[in-house]
Amino acid sequence: MTNTPKPVAVVGMAAIMPQAPSANAFWDNIKGGRYSVTEVPPERWDPALYFSPDHGARDKTYSTIGGWVREFDWDPIKWRLPVPPTVAAQMDEGQRWAISAARAALIDAGWPEWNVDSNNVAVILGNAIGGEKHYLSSMRVRLPEVIKRLQESATLQGLPADVQQRIVEETRAGYLDNTFEITEDTMPGELANVIAGRVCQLLNLRGPNFTTDAACASGLAALNSAILGLVDHQYDAVVTGGVDRNMGIDAFVKFCKIGALSATGTRPFDSGADGFVMGEGAALFVLKRLEDAERDGDRIYSVIMSVGGSSDGKGKGITAPNPIGQQLAVRRAWEQAGLDPATVMAVEAHGTSTRVGDAAELASLTEVFGSSNLAPGSVALGSVKSNIGHLKAAAGTAGLFKMVRSLHEKVLAPSLNFNNPNENVDWGSIPFKVNTSLRAWPDSPHGVRRGAVSAFGFGGTNFHVVLEEHIPGRHKAPAKVFASAEVPSAATVSAPVAGPGAAGGPAKAPLRGALVLGGRDDAEVLGKVREALAAAQAGTA
16 A cells, blocks of 8 residues: 655754854855864863773773864854853753754744744754763762772872872862862753753743654654654644764763774775764754645755654664664655655765675665666765764764755765775665765656665664655645535425325425434435435425
């Protein structure tokens, strides 16, 4: 059975990205092929303390590169938002990104002068493990344990008592002077769910708000939930996307212990791929039902046809990708959209920049799209991770941003650092070809340009999105059909001269009240209406 699509319009966009404080700056970087991976800024963490080139060194990172956000708009006073400086100082920077980007995306969609009731605007965002701030506050709380170990040191105890006391006090003061005070605003400033809550509170939006955690697929998991509520008319507009501001030394060391990070750079699908490069940022969207957006005359960047999701089930391990799960998500997305995968023209892949992972993903995509008789190399392939690294919770929405703007402007943007094709992929037989230059998106033989975006996360969670360019009027809402009866125009309801059984007798009094009829279908109901009309004309009813 063919599914009836429930298309959703992207009517607003915003981004805060490495070397890109706004949506337009990010899009310019993508089109211009800008590589935004750099060394760790000195204010984030000190490589002298934590770096070792030895991959086996305990509690050390062997990588110091990433996609870092260094600037973004933040002016709550100018925006007339009630954020006292003491509260702002306790907010994780990811919360500030969410507020700034949500406001920008809403303004891009026409807010606040639009006709959507604030009571019916939801905020559903993707985020994994919060930001970095909660690590710092926890370290401050646990400082007494460190002081206790210091006091128990045999070397320290061998010193005069007054010297011991001075060392302990200097250690405590030196540490506390470099951390923030814990106040009533500390916990709200670091909780992941408050990222969405802050947006609703400050912008006075009263639809549902929550944060989803699906690891590296969090942003697309949020998108999936946002669309389900939208098409179910739980609200009329939704701010959704992904936010990730977690590039602390904690994440670097832990990812290095998995062996997942690259110390050299991000190069999806290339034979030199040796791990992913971490990045951070936010990509947010405002969505409306397509029929509402067209009715309201909104600018529509592109149309989301469906989101498919899956779990890996039993696989090699909790962090190892399972091709079966990836294929299920892709197939479900196209089935739910009621579309043929053969109509795809571009795919923004997960493309993490690992030789094995990239090859496995392309094998999964080929399993689905290859069966549609697509010509080898006919589908443009890319990964925005080649520009900014892997944004973890916001990775899928960074790719979605690229695809939405590509469809809107009808261009195919370049994927970077693809010089020597991954030798684990038979490039001559698969329907994909890495797009390495900015070029016009050709017309589609199917009448509409279509693209797709994938994101896969730790824990075996997979999402795939099907999108197409906006062509006004292409998707008309199905007409509502009501049961009705066609009454002949010549029919009258005047009283007859005489009724049966009473020749020349008086006609029955006119019927008053309601006539209720039912039937198995329209035809049976219509037949009963005609019978009742005939009886009324004959004076027998």
